[in-house]
Amino acid sequence: MGREQRAPRKRSTTPEEPTATGPRSRRTEFGLAELIPDRDHPQAWSLLLDGAPQSHVDLADPTRLAFEYQRRLGHLVDLAAAPGKPIRVLHLGGGALTLARYTAATRPRSRQQVAELDTTLTEWIRAELPTPSSWQIKVRGGDARAVLERAPEAGADLVIADVFSGARVPAHCTTVEFATLAARALAPGGRYAVNIADGATLAFARCQVATLLAVFPEVALIADPAVLRGKRFGNLILVAAHTPLPIAELARRTATDPTLARLEHGRELAAFTGGAPVATDASAAPSPAPPPNTFKHVGR
Template identity: 75%
Template sequence: MGRSRSGRIRTAEQDPADPGTAPTPAAGRTPATGRTHAQGPLLHPVASGTAELRPDRDRPRAWHLLLDGAPQSLVDLADPTHLGFTYQRRLGHLIDLAAPAGKPVTVLHLGGGALTLARYTATTRPRSRQQVAEIDTRLTELVRTELPLERSWQIRVRGADARAVLERAPEGAADLVIADVFSGARVPGHCATREFAELAARALAPTGRFAANITDGAGLPFARAQVATLRAVFPEVCLVADPAVLRGKRFGNLILAASHQPLPLDELGRRVATDPSHGRIEHGRSLADFTAGAVPATDATAVPSPAPPDGVFH
């Protein structure tokens, strides 16, 4: 299998803080210590390239993780509930809606990066059990050293390929499987097939949900194929993206959610509407029309997502 790691594509400015919609950190929480802005940026070689930790100009304990110059994650050590990237906020909405507020959940994260979503889950849902697949062990070591996790969080990081971890996941145990798997700036083909989706469905509890962050550009051929792929496995599927991305006018992120049970579309729509960046949800007939005759990807036919255009990070 090809090397896979967590990747994040940011094609617009970072969202401003939105305290009115962000969950409140757990009462009495003591922020983890870690790198301070006074120490300045850090460049460090990792297996997947050169990692850079860059201080956030607006948040005194927040750090951007970049890999070979591409924005990957934003972590605020003082407030792990802050999700600065639009795609992370949308995945955060799905975490919020996975169970009643504050209830612990079991989550399998495929792709780790700076562990932003695992931190968010641990803070908003104390005592949650989380496993993260991140093949780049040198990146994980850097993150643990400079942006440490809190000792009370039940987060286990495994240095292995995302699909290999999914293949060994216990059957029916996860409330959420979140795929944010990138090799470089592309979703690897072996983590974007019907067989991969079937493995995710196997790992989920009966009421569990699968969510994925993907990227695409003009014509959206990869996104259309991914919708067709999930619809071949799950009866309920929706897509969330900026209108400009859905029209193929701009390269960017699209969030897919799938389940064997009805998705919380009304509440998800209300939460997406509060985001600083406008988003649209496609579901049902409109989502079927979106596929435009695309066929499910399989292990025999899969290709990675398209490379981002030159200059997309600038």
């Protein structure tokens, strides 16, 4: 799903990469964090918070994005500028820093800031899954919205909101006011990407699309067709901008992913909202809780 995250402390040399042996756990300020080893990759781990999957990290290959929603966000990192060109990224959430690691590995010298509310989780991830000292990942402990409010105007090429409290997106990070703050933080030509979760009637997802369309002229949605049909609970990626989105290239890339994806844009996406209301600070609610057993055996 995703959590607010904080950067590892600086080290003078490239850190030694720990080999996965068995599960590790730590009680944090907001729940039980677990690192579950990947049986097929000896230096890879899944981060779970209270049983909900948050991130997957492969220390041996930070460009390997195992979770489907992270691969889709990775496509947006790839399309943010010419290949290899450094970019400025503001991560509102980040789990075990998977997307920040991916950006640093694929776009050296990129400047990145990550927000994480759970500072105990941050310290634990720093120790268990360290990053090279050369990566320019700065982290600020605090609420994602508070960090976004203080973000420099036009200071980011890409803003990624992957903010979850447990398995739910908190209400104050779902509103038109929040989206307006994200738009303010974007440099000309920049893009805003959001990870959410929904299922069944998709009422929350429809509301979130309507909310972004109230701020941005360009919005697209990427999700598993089964999720869009309400057949299962899962992640949906929204991307928004004030300039045309690379729809054709984004569709091509998602079509090559191991999991099926459907991309909605334009009239089809406007119709998807079905007249859903725009979320405001006065009316917003968190995303729905996952159905029972949604994450049973995930990452284990």
